[in-house]
Amino acid sequence: MLKNWKKVSLATVLLSGLVLGACGNGSDGEGGSGDVTITYSIWDKIQQPGMEAIAEAFEAENPGIDVKVEVTPWDQYWTKLEAGAKGDSMPDVFWMHSNEIAKYANGGVLMDLSETYANSELTSLDHFPEELVELYSADDALYGIPKDYDTIGLWYNKTLFDAAGVAYPDETWTWDTMLAAAQTLNDPDNGVYGILAPLNRQEGYHNFIFQNGGYVLSDDKTESGFRLDETIEAVQWYADLSVKHGVSPTQSQFAENTNLSFFQSGRGAMGFFGSWMTGEMANNDYTAANADVAPLPKGKQAATLFNGLANSVAASTENEEAALKFVEFLGTEEAMRLQGENGAAIPAYEGTEETFVKAYSQFNMQVYVDQMENAYIKPYSAETARWEDVENSALMPVFDGTTTVKDVAADIVAGVEEVLANEK
Structure with a gap:
């Protein structure tokens, strides 16, 4: 608090x-x-x-x-x-x-x-x-x-799923289910990727941290969650979608085209987007006709940031x-x-949530509302932007594939906890 x-x-x-x-x-x-x-x-x-x-x-x-x-x-x-x-x-x-x-x-x-x-x-x-x-x-x-x-959902391209004969994602999906589907849908030779996983906290790897039983900041806001194996494992798994499995574009590719532009041009079969992006999906002719949203996959537990x-x-x-x-x-x-x-x-x-659900009846908006049952407040402190910058900078080489989360975790802990200590 x-x-x-x-x-x-x-x-x-x-x-x-x-x-x-x-x-x-x-x-x-x-x-x-x-x-x-x-x-x-x-x-x-x-x-x-x-x-x-x-x-x-x-x-x-x-x-x-x-x-x-x-x-x-x-x-x-x-x-x-x-x-x-x-x-x-x-x-x-x-x-x-x-x-x-x-x-x-x-x-x-x-x-x-x-x-x-x-x-x-x-x-x-x-x-x-x-x-x-x-x-x-x-x-x-x-x-x-x-x-x-807002919560985070897994958007998917129904047309690509149908063409590949892959069942749409639902509440039963796990990390492994999602990875398997992404591998089937992946077609980089034709510019299509199974999933879009940029270096993104709120819509990306922070959700996976909580799904794996880790945390970003301790409850008293004195320690970084990168002290935990659960946090390190989750972030590495997310980064590996690109650097190990190749089912996501690289970070250099995301520097040229955002995950939204990939998704709205039919070059991404799945992507993680917050509920605030729904208007973007509805106002785009391609995603309005071809996309829908499902719950985030489960790790050790179901979880989303809000x-x-x-x-x-x-x-x-x-x-x-x-x-x-x-x-x-x-x-x-x-x-x-x-x-x-x-x-x-x-x-x-x-x-009053149902008003938003009905406003976008072409999509499964109830997903965003229902996920509040497993929601964790977006990590914050008095100097959120400062420690987020520390975390982001340290993870850049991880998402470039030149190092691992384990190798940079100590630097993240030191940098984040210095910011937190100076808040007191």
Whole structure:
């Protein structure tokens, strides 16, 4: 949990590029009508229609408040948000990610939403997964309202499976079943691979770690799971899909074409994709016609990672009352249903998941919901991005086939645990 995020000094905040000064967006929207305009910043264009539907419903119930949905691509979003924290251009309400929450909460730029939700007559934190509420909380303050959740699925190309006479994956599949199918489906001479296994944590090898009985971080967030044989074995098995068995493209091939581009061009029979990728699959003519999704295969046990975004409010918004009203509405059953019905994401509000399932009835979306029974929260700490970089850098030569996980495990342990120790 993030309850023990350390407090940081103003000097530290300034060095990190965040300031405690004014960060309202400077646009109160006041004109002849006296209306207030608040900005709602997101990074996913596919989810934009869903967010705009929520904004329209809110505006209908709150005359005089307009919500402007702004989309900034992921690779620019955090740069823009941090720059906004230095000046007067931070959005009023915006998406927050588990990798970034500690930085922004400690930076003093997020509003505490505890009182808003404690006094709400529209919704309650009891409706959301406890792990996600905890993820966006620190020192008894609530800095983000859960927006959605996601799990990971095994997508497969029905056309390739049919041509090879291979049965579709289902809940009975194990690692060995998947490997055998990948070997049958593999046809690299014609540019088709049995499975797509890039160096990817959330959609890739971290799931296999938990399936093998290992972990990424200890519960108290002091030790790396790469101390464990179970973790080392799982990551090596995943890497071997490419470096030993040749049923996956190499990492150099993934540098030229993403796993999504491989899959959407019919060059990958199977791939691991999070539920947030469903819109991409539905909006692509090839995958819409040829693909479906199944549960992840089992190792020693069934397991998937789950994560979720949150909605946060700028601490010094110039439109505090309107922003708080909107972030409260974002956590209501009405808003969550609109999110799901528009195919944006799996709503975090308990009991509304079926809206997302029905929005993509051409795919077996129930898989993503059902896997929550075996879900582990995406590993995090106060400095998630830092230790993830350590892990990623050490594993690059493993996925290039020039070394093994066992040979780099000690380096990962040392690097990750140094980051964790410095958090305390």
